[in-house]
Amino acid sequence: MFLIAIQDYEMDLxxxxxxxxxVEADGFTRAADRLARTQSTISQQIRRLEEELGQPLILRQRAGRSVSLTPSGEVLVPYARRLLDISSEARTVVSRENRQAVVRLGVTEDLESSLLVRLLESCRLHVPEVRLEVTSAWGDVLNRLRACGELDLVLAKQARGGPALAARPEHAVWVASPGFDPSVDIVPLAVFPHGCLYRSQAIETLTASGRAWQIAFTGQGLAAVQAAIVAGLGAAILAENTIAPGMRRLGPSERFPILPRLELALIALQELSPPVEAIASHLCSVVFPTGLQPEE
Structure with a gap:
């Protein structure tokens, strides 16, 4: 039974x-027929409501006459309708939530924003029976959550050829501002936080090539690192499709090492439930329209 508390009084819906x-049937007898109850039961319930509110609501008249409301009854009508509408809406929403399957998706923090918008909107529109719970984080965090069983699917970057439902090549490049001096003795780096594959690649490849480096800027997200690059704070590794105006590429001719090949991959648990499979299939159609792509 739904009860609404109003000024220390619990109103029985x-x-x-x-x-x-x-009110709507314009009489006790017709209301009793509509609700499949006796007229005396209807009268008792109206009397109980009046007693609990402390106000008369309906003027009693001879049988067969139309219902007349007191001023208090007139005031109550729109409020009663609103409360019942809210109650019905709550039941519908809660029932729908209980029926919906939940799929937990982890997405790499530096995923291209337009792609993220497209895939989330597409899942919402085309797989409405599944509710997505999305976590955005860096690769090592996503992998730990997946290993602990807290994520069903992960869309993240990894070394080429790793286990995946589907993948596509991810072209990572060195970038800096046009005024950046690539011949500096110590390379200033603009990097993402620990756990980002691009950060570890920048440090490892520069170290292996014999170049000294230092962290000049650490940004929590793509926009912050892009801003640091354009401002000339340092060089960085970015996905090719996230290069912004005000950046230029760096390469071997400027003593910036060739980068290992990466891929954007959809990774899952070994066994997929039907809801997870439905989301995975749809993600593949949006992110990997040609399926698992061969290495270049």
């Missing part, structure tokens, strides 16, 4: 439903 039935 069933009594409001009976009250509206009497």
């Amino acid at each position: 069933e009594l409001l439903r009976v009250f509206l039935a009497v």
Whole structure:
């Protein structure tokens, strides 16, 4: 039974439903027929509502006459309808939530924003029976969550050829501002936080090539690192499709090492439930329209 508390009084929605039935049917007898109850039961429930509110709501008249409301009854009608509408809406929403399957998706923090918008909107529109819970984080965090069983699917970057439902080549490049001096003795780096594959690649490849480096800027997200690059704070590794105006590429001729090949991959648990499989299939159609792509 739904109860609404009003000024220390718990209003019984069933009594409001009976009250509206009497008003809309324009009589106790017709309301009793509509609700499949006896007329005496309807009268008792109206009397109980009046007693609990401390106000008369309906003027009693001889049988067969139309219902007349007191001023208090007139005031109550729109409130009763609103309360019952809210109750019905709550039941519908809660019932729908209980029926919806939940799929937990982890997405790499530096995923291209337009792609993220497209895939989330597409899942919402084309797989409405599944509710997505999305976590955005860096690769090592996503992998730990997946290993612990807290994520069903992960869309992240990894070394080429790793285990994946589908993958596509991810072209990573060295970038800097046009005024950046590539011949500096110590390379200033603009990097993402620990756990990002691009950060570890920048440090490892420069170290292996014998170049000294230092962290000049650490940004939590793509926009922050892009801003640092354009401002000339340092060089960085970015996905080719996230290069912004005000950046230029760096390469071997400027003593910036060739980078290992990466891929954007959709990774899952070994066994997929039907809801997870439905989301995975749809993600593949949006992110990997040609399926698992061969290495270049």
